[in-house]
Structure formats: structure tokens, C-alpha cells
Amino acid sequence: MQPIIRQKTLGLELPDLRNLGTILRIVLAVNAMTAVAAVVREPQAELWTAQWLDMTAVVEPHLIVELAILYAISPWLARQTALLAAMVIAAITVIVGVGLHALIGPQYRDVPLAAMRHILLALCVYGALLFYFSLRAKALSPAIAESRLQALQARIRPHFLFNSINAVLSLVRSDPKRAETALLDMADLFRVLMRDNRELVPLADEIELCRQYLDLEKLRLTDRLQVEWHLNNMPGDALVPPLVLQPLLENAVYHGIEPLSTPGVVSINIFCKGGDVHAILRNPYRAEGGSHHAGNKMALGNIRERLKLHFDAEARLESRVRDAAYEVHIRMPYHRAPSKAAREAGLGPDATERPVRARVETNVGTGADRDLDGPALREARSGVSRG
């Protein structure tokens, strides 16, 4: 906990150096500042582009080499205090600069940017970037993000809450055991909905939450709701923003299943491809009835924003209508949950999650619960996917 406190007092915040958005910003900023430096040295309009190009001959190799080094040591840097990490990067900047000049010095008769001046300039650019990223992190993280996340947490549909309570009430007399399970599911669901949802969570946890949610909906809608899980290639340890899928499933049920009197299928397909985690959710689409769509757009916008806060340009959310089905496709970078941290979380303040997992395991065994689920869910629980 110590480093976090020091980070806050210093106001330094290093970005994720493996994030595409971060790298893009650095490349653009360095080139823009090189252009400015070129204008300062050569104010004549006809000559400054030539000056700029000459400078980039030195600046670009430096930039690429340094970015590569930072990419490589990024996990190590993330574990250090912000101050130490910042100083290490400054040192790398100087070393790469000196090395570069030692290498190209003998080949050039007239080096376009003297070594000393180059290194000073590079450090200035580095300082400016560090300042920018710290400022950006501050602007994005506490206040704004928190309020947005809070707004999302309060967003569960009252319609779902009251109808579910009504469904549970209908079971109390005839099937008290099922009523009990359903109430426990609701408790777990609302515990997650109401807790502090700023930290990333393992994908497996989010899936568990989705299962509980869909179990409740199934209680209410019975056979009308069919669920297909395709999770064979799912990286359960991938870190994702909490409640990234559940609100989408809520939409799928509300817009796709409830308006139908015949059974409809909600399918969830999660897989890992090319270092990214893909989640594709599908539900039946009905062209008519535009009144609900505003709510859907709001949920999509909210999730898109949270993906941006967590992953910047590396995550993407797209939705479209295809073959009478509405489809949402999320792509996120595959960040593995450290197993050590997971163990700590189990013992630490997040211990609330453990009973959740334990309960589901016992669920599979009890006969009463079998009746609760349709064949699709039961299959999914035993790890089989339908085609």
C-alpha cells in the first residue's frame, strides 16, 4: 500500500507503457515537438521541413529503441514506486541518447543534432510527457471515473428487481428450496452491483455473475429464455472491468426475449484471439418497438466509456444487427490476473467473492436446482458447449 500513497503525494502517475493509446500519444507528441524545435532553429518556411527531416533521423531511432525497452521492462516498472520508475526512464533516455550518438557520430560528418543538445531536448520532452500523463491519469481516475461508475452501479432495472421478487414470492409456498436459492442468487448479484466496482476483476468472476443473473431471469421467464454458452476458449484469468457483460445480458433479455412469446436464444461466445479477449453476445432482434432503444444505447455508451477508462484505445465495443439477431462485440486486451494477487484477494477485503464460487459448486450437485436451469445452462455448467 505504501507506494500508492507516495505516488499520490508526488502526483506522478506512469501510464501503461504497453497500451496502444499510450504509445500512439508518445509517438505523436515527440514528432510534434521535434517539428516545433525545427521551426525554432529554422524559421524560414522553405527550409524548416528539411531541418525537421534531418532531426527525425536522430529522433526516430531514439524513440523506437526507447519505446521497445520500455515495452520490455513495463511490468517491472509497474512494480516500482512512481518516482523510481520515472528516474529509471530518465536514465534510459540519457543512455539511449548517448549510445545513439556514439553509434552514428563516426558515420556523419555533420550530425544534425548535437549530442548534448539532443539529450537535453529529449529530457525536456520526457518531462512534458510525464507531466501530461500524470495530469491525464488524475483527470480520468478519481472524480470523473468514480461518478460515472457510481451512476452505472445504480442502473439495474427496477423492472427486473420487482419482477424477480414477485417470481420468488410465487415459489415460497410450492418450492421453498428453489425460492431460497433464488434469494441467495439475488443477494450475490446485488452485493456485486453495490460494491466498489473500480478495480478490474477476473473474467471468470464476471461470467459467474452473469450465470446467477440469467438463472434469476430463467426463473421468471422459464423456457422462453434459452441460453447458449460458448466458453471453451475463454481465458478465465483475463482482467476485465466489473459488470462489463451483465448489463449487456440484461439488455439482451429485456429487448430480445421479453417481447417474444416463443422461446428465444441469448448466446454468449467468449474466446481469446491474437492476444485479445473477444466477447460476442447475441439475442433475437425485433425491428418494431423503438421505445426501449434509448436505454440500450445508454448502457452501451456507459460500457464503452468504462472500457476506454481502463484500456484506452486497445478495447473496442461494436454493436450491429445481423440475420435477425442483435450482436454486441467487445474486444479487450488480454491482461492476466496475477495468481498471487488472486490468492490475496481471497483472504483480503474481497473475501465476499469466495462464498459465491462455493455456492455455485454445490448448486450443480443438488437435484432441485437442475429443474431450475434449461438444458443449455446445465450443459454449460458441465463444460459442454452447443454448436
Added chain:
Amino acid sequence: MADAPLRVLIVDDEAPARRRLRDLLADCAGALSLACVGEAANGREALELLHAVSADLVLSDIEMPEMGGLEFARHVLKLPQPPVVIFTTAHDKHAVQAFEVNAVDFLLKPIRVQRLLAALERVPRLKPLSATRLDALAPTARRFLSVTERSRVVLVPVEEIIYLKAELKYITIRTAEREFLLEESLTKLEEEFGHRLVRVHRNCLVARDAIRGFERRVGDEGDAHWEVLLKGITETLPVSRRQQSIVREIGRENQRGGETAAK
């Protein structure tokens, strides 16, 4: 009234919600003479059921597939002896507000047995809601028009309508198969289904989707006018001078539609 049991029909698309209401009615049976005459999963099923059994009260959910509660309450009025409809809803802010404004009876789910009992005791004094009152509640267009034929309520899906034509007291509904007679106002129907139906004449609304094209006809006295050609039937309808602009407007739309289809 004291002897005859109160006949109740339950309409809800969620099976657990229906079971819950059944349990609650059983609880009320001690205090009040009543009988549950049936259950239906949506408004359309309920109407069908009401041809076979009669009811004094229908407890109906609002949001249901195929036909929601508000639309059901409108069609039910066409029955010779329409039952009273009390709506049940879990949470629909707009509907609840509208109910309160219009003093319409409703029960909030989950329903308390005392509330239900109080509502049941009120039923003999209640009258079915009027169509105008229901109009104020339902902001969306109906999915069906209903007509009474030999004391049965026949539903005509709105998408099957080719045209509506006002004739003296009635409106003729024309579908590909046959004609129905409806007692409503053409102006109100135009307001409700303006997105689907277009006025081609003072007394006639035509479904945009059913228009095949237009033809110029010259009458006996040499005055020319446009006729609407329709899909599915050979009949044609005259376009009034006043509505002539729609010939060009719809012709252009159809052309554009054809182009996109070709692409």
C-alpha cells in the same frame, strides 16, 4: 351478486406471476366468494379465452408479448358483456403515473393480499374503462384492430390492413382475404397509424406497404385523376385532387426502395 361468485381471469406472460396471483386469490376465497376461471399468457390469448368462458374481472399485466394489457383492455370492450380490467405491474413509472392521473385501478407487483382483497371487493361497483380513457393511457399504436362479429371479437393485425375506407356509419377494413366493418373515427385512426397508413382521399387511408403504383385515369367527362394500384387485390382506389402530392412522394419513395433492394 352476493350469491354468484366473482369470476376472475389472470393474464400475465410470466408463469410464476400467474401462480402467485392464483395463490393470492385462493387466500381471498375465504373472505369473498370467487372463482378463477382461467389464465392466459398475453392479451390475445385472453381474448380468445373470453369467448369460451365469461369473467367479471380480468387481472392483467401490462407489458406482454403479442398484445399488452392496455391494448387488451380496449379490445375487451367489444365483448357483449365486457369484464372489468385491473392492471398489475411491477414497475412502469409512466404507466403508473398515467393510472393515477386517470384514476385507473391497478395493483403493484409484488401484490399484497389485503390490496387484492380491497380491489376485488370494489369490482361489482366498477364499470369497464372507456375507450377514450384507455387511449389516454396507451401512448403506442395498437397492433390489432378489433371488430365484433356474431358477438365474437375478431382481431385484424394492423400489418394485414390494405386500406381503411369510411362509408356512412362504418369504416371498411380491407385485407387481402376479406372486409371487416369497424366503428371508429378515420381521423383518429390516421393519428394512431400515421406511420403506416397514408390518406389518399377524404374517406380513405391506404397502407404505404400495400401500394403497388399509381395509374392516370381519364373519366367520362374528360377529367383525369390518379388511381392507387394495390398489392394482393385487383381493386383500385381514387386519389383525390387534394392528396395528389402523395403520388409523387410515394412514387419517389418506392423508387428509392427499389434501388436499395437492387443493391
